[in-house]
Amino acid sequence: MTKKAQRDQKIAFTALRISAVLVAIIVVIILLQITINGYSILSIDFLTEMPRNRMTEGGIYPAILGTIYLIIGSMGVALPLGILAAIYLNEYAQPGRTKWIIEMAIINLAGTPSVVFGLFGLAMFVKYLGYGASLIASALTLALMALPIIIRASQEALITVPEEYRYASLALGVTKWQTIRQVVLPPAIPGMITGTILAVGRVAGETAPILLTGAAYFLPRLPDSIYSQFMALPYHLYVIATAGTNIAQTRPIQYGTALVLLTIVLSFNMIAVMIRRHYRRKLRN
Amino acid sequence: MTTGHYREKVIESLLYLSGVTAVIILFLICIFLFKDGLALFQKYPLVEFLTGTKWYPTSEPHQFGLLPLLFGSMIVTFGAIVLSVPLGIVVAIYISELAGAKEAEVLKPLIEILAGIPSVVYGFFGLVVLVPLLQNTFDLPTGQNALAGSIMLGIMALPTIISISEDAISSVPRAIKEGSLALGSTEWQTINKVIIPAALSGISAAVMLGIGRAIGETMTVLMVTGNTAVIPGFPEGLFAPVRTMTATVALEMGEVPQGSEHFYALFAIGSVLFITTFITNIIAEYIKRKYRFNLGSGQ
Numbered sequence: 059m060t061k062k063a064q065r066d067q068k069i070a071f072t073a074l075r076i077s078a079v080l081v082a083i084i085v086v087i088i089l090l091q092i093t094i095n096g097y098s099i100l101s102i103d104f105l106t107e108m109p110r111n112r113m114t115e116g117g118i119y120p121a122i123l124g125t126i127y128l129i130i131g132s133m134g135v136a137l138p139l140g141i142l143a144a145i146y147l148n149e150y151a152q153p154g155r156t157k158w159i160i161e162m163a164i165i166n167l168a169g170t171p172s173v174v175f176g177l178f179g180l181a182m183f184v185k186y187l188g189y190g191a192s193l194i195a196s197a198l199t200l201a202l203m204a205l206p207i208i209i210r211a212s213q214e215a216l217i218t219v220p221e222e223y224r225y226a227s228l229a230l231g232v233t234k235w236q237t238i239r240q241v242v243l244p245p246a247i248p249g250m251i252t253g254t255i256l257a258v259g260r261v262a263g264e265t266a267p268i269l270l271t272g273a274a275y276f277l278p279r280l281p282d283s284i285y286s287q288f289m290a291l292p293y294h295l296y297v298i299a300t301a302g303t304n305i306a307q308t309r310p311i312q313y314g315t316a317l318v319l320l321t322i323v324l325s326f327n328m329i330a331v332m333i334r335r336h337y338r339r340k341l342r343n
Numbered sequence: 344m345t346t347g348h349y350r351e352k353v354i355e356s357l358l359y360l361s362g363v364t365a366v367i368i369l370f371l372i373c374i375f376l377f378k379d380g381l382a383l384f385q386k387y388p389l390v391e392f393l394t395g396t397k398w399y400p401t402s403e404p405h406q407f408g409l410l411p412l413l414f415g416s417m418i419v420t421f422g423a424i425v426l427s428v429p430l431g432i433v434v435a436i437y438i439s440e441l442a443g444a445k446e447a448e449v450l451k452p453l454i455e456i457l458a459g460i461p462s463v464v465y466g467f468f469g470l471v472v473l474v475p476l477l478q479n480t481f482d483l484p485t486g487q488n489a490l491a492g493s494i495m496l497g498i499m500a501l502p503t504i505i506s507i508s509e510d511a512i513s514s515v516p517r518a519i520k521e522g523s524l525a526l527g528s529t530e531w532q533t534i535n536k537v538i539i540p541a542a543l544s545g546i547s548a549a550v551m552l553g554i555g556r557a558i559g560e561t562m563t564v565l566m567v568t569g570n571t572a573v574i575p576g577f578p579e580g581l582f583a584p585v586r587t588m589t590a591t592v593a594l595e596m597g598e599v600p601q602g603s604e605h606f607y608a609l610f611a612i613g614s615v616l617f618i619t620t621f622i623t624n625i626i627a628e629y630i631k632r633k634y635r636f637n638l639g640s641g642q
Contacts, residue, residue, distance in 0.1 A: 063528075063529045063531075063532060064529065066529075066531060066532075067529045067530060067531035067532070070531045070534075070535070071441060071531065073433070074433055074434075074436060074437040074441060075437065075441070077430055077433040077434050077437065078433075078434050078437040078438070078442070078446075078450060080430070081430065081434050081450075081453070081454070081457075081501060081505075082449070082450060082453050084457075084498060085453045085454075085456055085457050086453075087472075088460065088465075088468050089456070091468060091471075091472060092464065092467075092468065139361055139364055142357070142358055142361035142362075143358075143361040143362045143364060143365065145358055145361075146358035146359055146361055146362030147362055149358075150355060150358055150359070150362075151362060156363075159366055160362055160363060160365055160366055162625075162628070163365040163366040163368075163369045164365045165624055165628055166369055166621055166624050166625075167365055167368060167369055168624075169552070169555050169556075169559075169620055169621075169623070169624035169627075170372070170559070170617060170620060170621075171558070171559025171560070171561065171589060171616055171617075171620055172462075172559070172561055173559070173561040173589045173592050173593055173613070173616070174372070174376065174559070174613050174616055174617045174620075175372075176592075176593075176596075177375075177376060177379075177592065177596075177609070177610060177613040178371070178372045178375055178376060180596070181375040181376070181378075181379055181610070182371065182375050185601065186375070202368055205364070205365065205368070206365070209365070233347060233348075233351050234351060234355075235350070235351050235354045235355075259459055262461070263460075263461025263462070263463065263464070264461070265461070265462065265463045265561070265562045266462075266561040266562055266589070266593050269593055269596075269597070270592075270593070270596050292461055292463040292464075292562075293463075295463050295464070295467055296463050296466070296467075296562060296565075296566070299466075299467050299470060299471075299566070300470070300566060309471070312467065312471075316464050316467050316468075319461060319463075319464060320460065320461070320464055323459055323460070323461055324456060324459055324460075327455065327456070327459040331452065331455060
């Protein structure tokens with residue numbers, strides 16, 4: 059080991075450490091900026107009141123409600139479909155062309171830009187199926203985006219179930235579906251929940267797809283059916299941060315909205331991480 | 344044939360149907376996107392769309408030139424990749440080779456948070472923090488420019504690049520690493536001359552995915568790049584406002600009458616976006632599989 063090599067190593071390792079710290083600092087700055095500035099406006103009224111005076115005062119209740127509706131609607135579709143698809147891929151599909159095509163399709167769905175999903179939702183749900191700009195058109199569009207996340211997580215969960223479980227059950231004369239339902243699925247459920255929660259976080263934060271398929275700038279009333287337009291947190295943040303006459307004056311509301319959105323999305327992510335960690339530990343013991 | 348057997352068959356068909364949904368959806372996306380995208384070319388020549396240098400969708404006569412938007416997307420993506428790839432790889436190396444268990448336990452959740460922040464929140468942060476900062480630092484007429492987009496997209500691409508590079512680095516067989524150390528190399532020489540080259544194809548998959556992410560990102564660029572549809576110069580164009588393909592679709596779709604030429608032009612842009620990300624996804628997947636195979640045969 060020459061002196062030069064040792065010196066090089068010292069320099070390189072310092073640079074590596076600085077880079078890692080830099081990334082950590084970026085994350086902390088973003089979180090602090092939003093939290094500190096958004097915290098002051100947070101109150102029960104902010105969360106439960108309608109916006110007033112052209113959205114320069116009042117709360118964000120309809121936007122929160124809209125986001126909750128979107129989560130329920132999109133997950134209601136994507137969750138069963140995603141889990142069934144994962145069961146097919148892991149337990150039934152033989153390696154070969156069909157399985158390969160399905161997996162490539164999933165990879166491409168996961169990598170398709172959100173605005174392209176928005177265009178598709180507009181062409182298919184809003185126009186072709188005639189739902190109009192509506193809650194259901196947006197929820198279905200978001201469901202398609204959530205699908206690859208749920209399928210992947212469910213597949214990973216199914217893979218971790220030991221083969222012996224399946225053989226033992228099948229050897230007892232239990233049919234394949236009963237084996238899956240009673241032996242394979244129960245240990246895989248935590249992993250599937252994790253994937254679902256990650257997908258919820260994604261759905262709650264998406265803006266471009268709902269902007270094209272049904273989110274409204276401002277509505278004086280709450281949506282009364284699945285064919286109504288709606289307000290939602292991410293679109294609301296975009297609108298009040300970029301449009302309107304008094305952007306600087308409504309800055310506190312903008313920060314407040316950003317903080318509420320960030321809190322919802324990150325708490326879903328955090329829950330997912332905690333469940334995953336809990337069950338990994340359990341699996342190891 | 345018992346009823347039980349019959350039920351099994353029904354369930355299997357149901358599962359099969361769910362399984363192929365992803366394929367059907369992708370197929371439907373192609374059809375609906377291309378159908379409305381191609382409708383533009385019944386009245387507006389394809390060549391002019393692909394080579395036109397002006398995007399004037401509302402003037403008479405309309406001009407739907409893709410180039411300013413394409414170059415807008417490219418310059419922002421280029422900047423994002425230049426910023427995020429070296430930083431991402433370096434952090435991946437740090438996490439997998441140098442960081443202690445405790446450090447990794449802090450860094451990894453932070454990076455997961457980075458991946459979880461919605462793009463509109465990044466856009467908002469960029470708008471209220473980064474844009475004024477750039478404007479003051481470089482004394483520009485506006486801080487809403489390509490560079491602001493590149494920096495924000497770079498931050499957003501970091502988690503993808505870090506996590507895939509980390510996978511690639513940690514899947515380099517230990518024997519190779521220990522061989523290098525046993526020959527008297529320093530740890531850094533081992534990382535630099537042995538581990539990184541061995542992990543390179545995996546890292547390049549990360550770069551491809553990062554490019555795909557950056558090209559397709561919408562809300563952030565919409566909020567911080569200024570959205571002026573002119574072909575940017577290089578490199579000075581980094582400091583000027585640009586407009587990307589994604590931002591154009593999101594901005595203009597709300598105002599166009601359905602079925603107008605402008606409406607179809609936005610679908611044509613969507614088709615270009617879809618084809619571009621489709622290709623980057625396929626390449627990334629191909630690289631990933633190939634490198635897995637290489638490691639398998641090397642052991």
